[in-house]
Amino acid sequence: MGTKLMTRMGDGTAVEVTRDELRADIEDGVAAAVKRAKVPPLDDGEVGHLLDIFASQERMTGVPLGDEVVHSCDGSTSLRASRIDCLTDAEGVGYDLCELMQPDYSYKAVKTVVPSEQRLMQEAQYRLTIPVQYGAQADLGRYSKPDGPCPNWSELLPLGRIDEARAAQEEAAAESEEDMVRIGEAMWEAGADGMDFDTSGASGDADFLAVLKAVRRLREACPDMSIELGMASEFVLGMHGELEWEGVRLAGVWPVEQLRLAQKAGATIFGPAVNVNTGRSVAWNVARAIAIIKPCMDVAEIPVHPNAGMGVGGMPMHSFPPVDAGSRVSRAFVEILRVDGL
Amino acid sequence: MGGGDNLGAHMVHQLASGMNGMRTAGDLVMRLQMTRGMRLKEAKAYVADRLGVSVRELSDSVVMQDVRSEFGIGLITELEDEAVGEPTAMEAKFNIAELLDLPINCVDRFRDRVHSLRNDGAGGSS
Numbered sequence: 001m002g003t004k005l006m007t008r009m010g011d012g013t014a015v016e017v018t019r020d021e022l023r024a025d026i027e028d029g030v031a032a033a034v035k036r037a038k039v040p041p042l043d044d045g046e047v048g049h050l051l052d053i054f055a056s057q058e059r060m061t062g063v064p065l066g067d068e069v070v071h072s073c074d075g076s077t078s079l080r081a082s083r084i085d086c087l088t089d090a091e092g093v094g095y096d097l098c099e100l101m102q103p104d105y106s107y108k109a110v111k112t113v114v115p116s117e118q119r120l121m122q123e124a125q126y127r128l129t130i131p132v133q134y135g136a137q138a139d140l141g142r143y144s145k146p147d148g149p150c151p152n153w154s155e156l157l158p159l160g161r162i163d164e165a166r167a168a169q170e171e172a173a174a175e176s177e178e179d180m181v182r183i184g185e186a187m188w189e190a191g192a193d194g195m196d197f198d199t200s201g202a203s204g205d206a207d208f209l210a211v212l213k214a215v216r217r218l219r220e221a222c223p224d225m226s227i228e229l230g231m232a233s234e235f236v237l238g239m240h241g242e243l244e245w246e247g248v249r250l251a252g253v254w255p256v257e258q259l260r261l262a263q264k265a266g267a268t269i270f271g272p273a274v275n276v277n278t279g280r281s282v283a284w285n286v287a288r289a290i291a292i293i294k295p296c297m298d299v300a301e302i303p304v305h306p307n308a309g310m311g312v313g314g315m316p317m318h319s320f321p322p323v324d325a326g327s328r329v330s331r332a333f334v335e336i337l338r339v340d341g342l
Numbered sequence: 343m344g345g346g347d348n349l350g351a352h353m354v355h356q357l358a359s360g361m362n363g364m365r366t367a368g369d370l371v372m373r374l375q376m377t378r379g380m381r382l383k384e385a386k387a388y389v390a391d392r393l394g395v396s397v398r399e400l401s402d403s404v405v406m407q408d409v410r411s412e413f414g415i416g417l418i419t420e421l422e423d424e425a426v427g428e429p430t431a432m433e434a435k436f437n438i439a440e441l442l443d444l445p446i447n448c449v450d451r452f453r454d455r456v457h458s459l460r461n462d463g464a465g466g467s468s
Contacts, residue, residue, distance in 0.1 A: 062358040066398040069382060070372045071360050073352060092418055094362035095352070096372040125448035129416035129431045129438075130369040131376055191448030194376050224445045226376030268379040302379040309351045319350065326354030334359045340375065340382040342355055 005055055008325040010278040010285050012318035019055050022283055026050050029280070029287030037234065037254050037292045046336050047287070053328050053335075054283040060327045063334045070341040072228060072269060072305050074135050074198045075101035087124050087132060096341075097131040099196055100124055106139035108148065111179045118190035125191040133226060134187040135196030138180060138210050140203035143172035150175070153239065169206035169240045176207070180214035185221060194226025194268070201258075202232035204239030205250035208258075212245050212265045219266025229262045230271030230307060231255070234292055256295040263301055269341070272296060273307040278317050282325045286314035286332050294337060303340035306333055313342075364410070364418045367393065367400040370442065377444055392441055413441055 002018035009015055017025070030042050042050075053061065063069075076098035077086040083100065090098040100121055102110050110117060117134070124132045144152040150172040156165035184195045197215065201208035215227050236258070238251025246264055248257065255272035262270045274289035289306070296304050311317040314329045333339050361368030367389055374385035390397045393413065399405040410417050416434030419425040429437065432452060439446040 060357065066401065067359075068361045068366075068368075068401040069359055070368050070375060071352065071355055072372070091364060092420070093353075094356055094360065094365045094368070094418075096361060096363045096368035097376070122448075125432075127431055129434045130363055131373055133376075188447065191451050193373075193447055224377055224447065228376075268376055300381065303375040303381055303385075308355065315351055321351050321354060323354055323357075326351060327358035330355045330358035341372075342359065 005057060006324075007054055008282045008316060008322060010276045010280055010282060010314075010317055012316035012320075012322055012325065014322075015281070017281075019051070022055055022281075023047070023051050025281050025284045026054070026287040029284035030291045032284075033288045033291035039254075039256075039291055039295055042287065042291050042294070042336075046290075049336055050283065050287055050290075050332060053332050054286075056328075058324075060323050061331050062327060063331050067334060069334055069339060070096040072097055072196075072271070072341055073099055074196060074230065074309070075099050075105060077101055077103075083120060084124055084127065087128055091128050091130045095130060097133060097193070098128070099133050099135040100192075101135050105136050105198070106142055107136045107176065107179045107183055108139060108142045110136050110183055114183060114186050117183075118186055121187055121190040121192050131193035131226070133194040133196050133228065134183075134192050135198050135228075136183075137199040137202060137232075138176050138197065138207050138214075139199075140169070140172050140176055140207040140210065143175050144168065148172065148175075157239075166240050166242065169204075170243075173206040173210040173213075173243075176210040177213045177217075180210065181217045181221075184214065184218045184225070188218075188222045188225055192225075194228060196228040196230065198228075198230045198271075199232040199273075200229055201236040204237040205243045206240045207232075208236050208250050208253075209243050209245055212261055215262070215265040215267055226269070227267045228269040228271065228305075229265070229267040230305075231258055231273040234272070234274045255293050256299060259296045259300060259304065267302060269303045269305055270296070270300070271305045271307050273312045274314075276311045276314060276317050282314055282316060282329065286329055289314050290332060290336055297337055297339070300340075305341040306337070306339055308333060308342045361401050362403070364416055365403045366406045367409075370415070370438065371400065373438070373442065373444060373446075377446075389442070392443075413437060415441060 004016040076090040077083040151168040153165035153168045197211045200211040370389045374380045414429045414437045
């Protein structure tokens with residue numbers, strides 16, 4: 001029986017395993033990615049590198065000097081201070097960019113308060129040197145009744161009323177696209193450095209379609225605007241099932257195809273997301289996430305910033321991710337994938 | 343996207359792999375990625391060339407403190423008397439736009455608004 005090493009589960013709890021068990025876990029994570037996402041496996045060198053990172057018993061680890069990357073982010077505000085104060089704090093602690101957000105984090109909610117959000121963006125631009133973007137998510141479900149104007153496809157689908165459910169999603173996507181374009185143009189007018197379309201595809205293929213169309217229109221209207229397109233999960237759910245964009249069926253697309261679509265639409269930063277399985281180890285989750293995202297790195301023409309916040313990209317699903325686990329996630333993405341940022 | 347949903351995750355990433363914004367040249371590299379869609383290696387090389395430093399020095403907070411002060415591109419200041427003589431945020435962004443040959447939206451709008459006020463006779467000297 002080998003020496004026991006401390007590692008973490010996907011929910012953050014500490015467990016002890018042997019080095020052989022850790023290797024088996026990493027190989028199993030890679031195999032899960034290969035089976036599910038139909039991606040090539042990581043090679044022996046990459047698996048060994050991951051093993052060394054996770055078997056290390058130092059409290060904290062990091063990338064070699066000179067290999068540092070930039071970090072983008074979604075919302076940089078919280079309840080502890082005013083939103084402007086939160087942004088200036090983010091600059092003070094070394095964020096590379098920060099994001100003004102409204103607590104609902106939904107473009108549908110933001111559209112009712114656009115002028116005040118514009119004024120805040122203008123104020124933020126006067127006070128901060130680092131880039132300030134505006135962010136929220138398409139959040140397509142909010143356009144369905146009783147919260148929104150469209151029939152509720154989640155009620156229609158179980159009743160077998162498929163055509164009506166599809167029509168409702170198409171109607172919601174059109175509304176969402178208009179809102180995102182209108183808000184994007186308003187924030188650009190207020191001096192924003194860019195827009196973040198976060199958690200894209202959360203409501204499925206219609207949600208992703210709305211974002212792609214909005215990004216295309218904003219790119220044409222504002223050529224210098226930064227547009228960050230971040231995903232909700234590793235593949236796009238086919239809630240509609242028949243929607244296409246630029247000849248590609250959106251239901252079921254994985255990160256490499258999501259990236260191609262984001263590039264074609266005009267995004268300047270792409271953020272793939274791979275969800276964490278809390279019942280498996282962080283090493284298993286990171287191995288799976290890296291294998292799924294790796295094909296992106298060969299076809300990327302724009303920066304790729306994998307999502308590595310709480311519950312995605314292997315980062316434990318906990319409000320306070322342990323430093324030991326989080327720093328291993330960070331190092332693994334940079335050293336093995338050569339990401340452009342996180 | 344890095345930090346995601348809580349400050350704890352972002353802080354860990356900053357220490358493990360981050361350039362760390364205005365402490366170094368992280369904000370400048372980020373601007374190249376955001377506005378030009380440049381990938382990391384290309385963006386770092388571009389910024390290093392413009393600043394006259396090596397790629398490794400871009401992430402060195404001691405080197406970059408002097409470089410940022412020399413070019414007037416903004417420093418993180420905590421105390422009132424630290425900031426004397428250093429450019430404000432908007433002034434720093436004017437300098438960043440020129441140094442990197444990069445459009446910055448709020449800088450362009452600020453410039454247009456000032457010119458507009460002058461042309462309207464609403465501001466500036468006679």
